[in-house]
Amino acid sequence: MTTVAHPKRLLYLIRATPYGGQRALETLDAILVSAAFDLPVSVLFLDQGIWQLAAGQRTASGIKNMTSQWQVLPEYDVTALWACASSLAATGLTLNDLCLPVKVLDAAGQRDLMHQHDVILND
């Protein structure tokens, strides 16, 4: 049996775009429930998932705005937020264009991040 002396550290990988159905909202739900269990939770945004954090998203009525939705993370003490450097570059966005403070990681940094967590959850 694997024994983990500390609470399990969870890393969520977010690759999906913000408005591909309600996937992003369901991902956010899972993250918030994890945080409610007092688990250390980190989130890595990569690939098209970078768009989730774009500031100033405008949505038609009836569609929840993900800019506002993601901004609840700090209220749940989810502050370990990361972005893939090459994905960020591919979107053409800069850190100033994002609605939450994230740290940028290159490929080696992302590998290290994954090793620092006990469980990795995909969206």
Add this chain to the structure above:
Amino acid sequence: MSQSFAIIVHGAGPDSGAGALALRFARAAHDSGQRLYRVFFYYGGVTIASDLAVTAQDETDMQAEWLALAADSGVELAVCVAAAQRRGIINADEQRRYDKPAASSHSGFAVVGLGQMIDAVINADHCVTFPAG
């Protein structure tokens, strides 16, 4: 010594290969003496619990395969209640609560909260997710 696995499935049915992949993994884990802590269906994966789907005669009934695995291994098959409600998968309690004309979930699947996913993540030795892809 055997290890326990939490298996999280994000896709199911004809729109995703995630369910078939997850099933093969879970079956292999069980057959090799590992313990299945819980199978948790999230996102579109919850549609596996529909009691109303019909499988063509020359295709594999994936729900029957999951139920057979549960019968063999004793593993709980759980679907997220919020994700399931959005997709029309409700049990008899929810049918009454929301005044819907019928229940649609198969009794072999537990309709539970997301906390059960986190419980599995915390308590199983290993957690494997199968994204919808």
